Amino acid sequence: MTRAIARRCSRMSLYLAPLVTLSVILHVAGARAESVQDSGALRGDVENGKALFKDYTCYGCHGYTGETGRGPRLNPPRLNQDRFIAYLRNPPNPRQMPPYQQSDVSDQKLADIYTFLQSLPSGSPEAESIPVLSEILRETPR
Numbered sequence: 611m612t613r614a615i616a617r618r619c620s621r622m623s624l625y626l627a628p629l630v631t632l633s634v635i636l637h638v639a640g641a642r643a644e645s646v647q648d649s650g651a652l653r654g655d656v657e658n659g660k661a662l663f664k665d666y667t668c669y670g671c672h673g674y675t676g677e678t679g680r681g682p683r684l685n686p687p688r689l690n691q692d693r694f695i696a697y698l699r700n701p702p703n704p705r706q707m708p709p710y711q712q713s714d715v716s717d718q719k720l721a722d723i724y725t726f727l728q729s730l731p732s733g734s735p736e737a738e739s740i741p742v743l744s745e746i747l748r749e750t751p752r
């Protein structure tokens with residue numbers, strides 16, 4: 611019995627070793643990419659960002675805290691600052707998410723909005739972290 615488990619464990623570690631190595635490599639590569647981007651990142655202003663989030667009607671589709679509405683959740687931001695700005699300039703579905711051009715809203719203003727989103731406390735936990743919801747998610751065919 612215990613030997614069977616031990617055998618299974620050692621077989622599992624055979625599979626896991628390359629995965630762990632890979633994740634370490636990806637992590638290091640990711641950290642390096644991030645630090646390069648950070649050095650060029652714009653410093654945003656939370657208060658400006660809050661006002662701009664309203665002025666540009668982002669709240670209309672994403673909710674005042676970026677957590678509700680028909681658009682996807684923006685809090686916490688899924689994209690880094692560069693990708694966030696690039697996304698807003700050229701969203702893949704412009705009929706759902708309106709593009710915001712440089713002439714309408716500068717990179718600095720988008721950085722302010724981004725910083726505002728980053729500053730928000732994340733009010734609602736992920737559905738997966740709530741036992742009954744994660745059970746429903748698991749049982750719902752997708």
Ligand code: HEC
Pocket residue numbers: 663666667668669670671672680681682683684688689694697698702703706707708710723
């Ligand atoms: C008319 C409604 C609408 C407005 C206004 C709007 N959005 Fe969106 N936004 C959407 C929808 C819908 C999507 C999802 C589009 C898709 O799935 O292709 C989206 C996607 C996004 C995403 C990508 C999120 C992700 O995780 O993939 C970001 C970032 C975003 N919006 C930011 C903003 C910001 C900042 C503003 C204001 C400057 C704004 N949006 C205004 C509807 C809107």
